[in-house]
Amino acid sequence: MKNDKQLWELITSNLYRENSNDEQSELDKQLQSKKRNEKLNDSVHSLHVDILATNDLRGFSKEKSWNNIRKEVLRKRMLRFLNVAKYAAIVIVSFLLGTLFLQKAEKGTSIAEIRVPLGQMTELTLDDGTQVWLNSGSTLKYDTKSDNERLVTLEGEAFFDVTKNGTPFKVFFKDAAVEVLGTRFNVIAYHEEPISQVTLVEGKVNINRRSTLTKLHPSEQITISDKHKNMRIDKVNTDFYVSWTEGKMVFEEERLVNVTKKLERWYNVEIRFTEESVKNLYFCGTILKNKPFDQIINAFELLLPVKIQYKHNLHSKDQVIISKR
Amino acid sequence: MKESELWKNVHRGDVDALKILHGKYFFSMCLWAKDAVADDELVERVVSDCFIALWENRKRIQLRSSIKSYLFQMLRNKLIDVYRSRDLTTQYVNELPDVCLEEQVDLKQHYVKLYETILLLPEQRRKILEMAAFEGMTYNEIAEKMHISKNTVKTQIARAYRFLKENLDPGDFYLFCILHKK
Known part of the structure; x- marks a missing residue:
C-alpha cells in the first residue's frame, strides 16, 4: 500500500515534470520491474490526456443552465395559471353578480349602477333595447326589475335613445325627471354645476319638476336652475348634444369657460383662468376626443389670444392655466 | 430510469424528469455545440433553450427516435439559427456534424463522464x-x-x-x- 502510494505519486508527478532526478530514476526502476506498473503508467498517461481535454467543459455551468430553465418553466406555468385564473375570476364575479341580482330580484328591486370615470365614455344597451351613452364622470342607476315602468337615475351627462315599447321611460336627475315613451334626447345634470339641461333631438318628452309638467319639442332645450323654480326653453342646434357620443364636440360660438368645463371632464384635467375676461372669449370649432390634449391646447393658442401653461402632476389632476396673451 | 420512461414523464409535465434529462445531456450538448460556436456563454444559452423548447412543446412532440437524438437535432437547428441571425457565413453550418451519427455524441460522452467525475x-x-x-x-x-x-x-x-x-x-x-x- 505504501509502495502503491509512492508509485502513484511518481507517475503523476512525472506528468507535470515535478520529479527530481532521484525520483525519476526510482520511477524508471519501478516501471521496469513490473509489467503491471508499466501498464498503470500508460493508462494514467491516457487519463491525463483526457483530463486536459475536459478543459473545454470548464466554461459551462450545469447549475446556472438549469436555474435558467427552471425559471422559464415556472414563469410559463405562472402565465398559464394567471390565464386560467383570469377566466375563473370572470366566472366567479359573474356568478356573484348573478346571485346579487337574484337576491335583490327576490326582494322586488334590483338596481344596477354604472359609473364612468373621468376621461372615459361608455355606451350601454339596457334590457329593453334602449341605448345610453354615458359621458365622463357620470353615473347611471337603473332598475332592472320593474315591469310596468322603466326607471333610471342620472348624475352627469347622458344621451338616451329610448326604445318605444308602451311603458314609460323615466330619467331622474337632481330634483326633476324626464318622462318619455320613445325618443332621443340628451340630459346634462352634473352635481357640481348649478344648472341641468335636457335637449330633445326627436320625439316628445315631458319634464316633471316640482309637480309641474313641461313639454319639450324637437330641437328644444330646457335649462333648469338648481336654485330657482323657473326654467328656460331655447331652440338649439342639437348636433352638439349628439356629437359627443361619437367622440367629438362641436362648439358654435361657445364661451371658453363652457368649453373648458367639458374638456376638464373629458381629459380629466383641471383648467384655470388667470383673468376673468379670458373666460368670456368665444370659441368655434370641433374637438375630437381621440386627439391628444396638447393638440387641442395648441389649437386654442392658435385661434384665441391666449397663452396656455400645462402642469403635469403626479398625485393630482394635471393643471392647465389659461392666461391672456 | 429508462430514457423512454423519462420522456414519458416530461411529456406528462414532470419538471424533475426534465432536470434528469438536462443533467444527463447538458455537458455533452455543450461540448458538441462548442465545435461550432466558440462562445461558451452563447453555447450554454442555446443548450438551455433546447430544454425550454422541449418543455414548451412537449405535448406536440412525437418522438421518432430517441430523446437524445431529438435533443441534438434541436441543438443543431438552433445553432443554424444562431448563424443565420448573426449573418455569419453558412459555410460552417454545413460542417456541423450530423447528429444522426450517435458515435459522435458518445465520443463526447466519454469526456463528459470524466469531467463529471472530476466535479x-x-x-x-x-x-x-x-x-x-x-x-x-x-x-x-x-x-x-x-x-x-x-x-x-x-x-x-x-x-x-x-x-x-x-x-x-x-x-x-x-x-x-x-x-x-x-
Missing part, C-alpha cells in the same frame, strides 16, 4: 488538480497559493488521478453508486 472530487483536491492541469501552475506555485506543502500537492494530485482512474475504468460500479447517491 465529484473533494473541493480542495479538485482545485489543486485544476491548477496543475488547466492553469499550468507548478507544484510550488500551487503550494504557495493554497498555503500547503509541496508534498501535500504531490499527494493530492496522485489521489485525484487515482480516484478518477478507479471510477472510470470499465465495470465502474462504484461510480454508478455515488452518482446516484448524489
Whole structure:
C-alpha cells in the first residue's frame, strides 16, 4: 500500500515534470520491474490526456443552465395559471353578480349602477333595447326589475335613445325627471354645476319638476336652475348634444369657460383662468376626443389670444392655466 | 430510469424528469455545440433553450427516435439559427456534424463522464488538480497559493488521478453508486 502510494505519486508527478532526478530514476526502476506498473503508467498517461481535454467543459455551468430553465418553466406555468385564473375570476364575479341580482330580484328591486370615470365614455344597451351613452364622470342607476315602468337615475351627462315599447321611460336627475315613451334626447345634470339641461333631438318628452309638467319639442332645450323654480326653453342646434357620443364636440360660438368645463371632464384635467375676461372669449370649432390634449391646447393658442401653461402632476389632476396673451 | 420512461414523464409535465434529462445531456450538448460556436456563454444559452423548447412543446412532440437524438437535432437547428441571425457565413453550418451519427455524441460522452467525475472530487483536491492541469501552475506555485506543502500537492494530485482512474475504468460500479447517491 505504501509502495502503491509512492508509485502513484511518481507517475503523476512525472506528468507535470515535478520529479527530481532521484525520483525519476526510482520511477524508471519501478516501471521496469513490473509489467503491471508499466501498464498503470500508460493508462494514467491516457487519463491525463483526457483530463486536459475536459478543459473545454470548464466554461459551462450545469447549475446556472438549469436555474435558467427552471425559471422559464415556472414563469410559463405562472402565465398559464394567471390565464386560467383570469377566466375563473370572470366566472366567479359573474356568478356573484348573478346571485346579487337574484337576491335583490327576490326582494322586488334590483338596481344596477354604472359609473364612468373621468376621461372615459361608455355606451350601454339596457334590457329593453334602449341605448345610453354615458359621458365622463357620470353615473347611471337603473332598475332592472320593474315591469310596468322603466326607471333610471342620472348624475352627469347622458344621451338616451329610448326604445318605444308602451311603458314609460323615466330619467331622474337632481330634483326633476324626464318622462318619455320613445325618443332621443340628451340630459346634462352634473352635481357640481348649478344648472341641468335636457335637449330633445326627436320625439316628445315631458319634464316633471316640482309637480309641474313641461313639454319639450324637437330641437328644444330646457335649462333648469338648481336654485330657482323657473326654467328656460331655447331652440338649439342639437348636433352638439349628439356629437359627443361619437367622440367629438362641436362648439358654435361657445364661451371658453363652457368649453373648458367639458374638456376638464373629458381629459380629466383641471383648467384655470388667470383673468376673468379670458373666460368670456368665444370659441368655434370641433374637438375630437381621440386627439391628444396638447393638440387641442395648441389649437386654442392658435385661434384665441391666449397663452396656455400645462402642469403635469403626479398625485393630482394635471393643471392647465389659461392666461391672456 | 429508462430514457423512454423519462420522456414519458416530461411529456406528462414532470419538471424533475426534465432536470434528469438536462443533467444527463447538458455537458455533452455543450461540448458538441462548442465545435461550432466558440462562445461558451452563447453555447450554454442555446443548450438551455433546447430544454425550454422541449418543455414548451412537449405535448406536440412525437418522438421518432430517441430523446437524445431529438435533443441534438434541436441543438443543431438552433445553432443554424444562431448563424443565420448573426449573418455569419453558412459555410460552417454545413460542417456541423450530423447528429444522426450517435458515435459522435458518445465520443463526447466519454469526456463528459470524466469531467463529471472530476466535479465529484473533494473541493480542495479538485482545485489543486485544476491548477496543475488547466492553469499550468507548478507544484510550488500551487503550494504557495493554497498555503500547503509541496508534498501535500504531490499527494493530492496522485489521489485525484487515482480516484478518477478507479471510477472510470470499465465495470465502474462504484461510480454508478455515488452518482446516484448524489
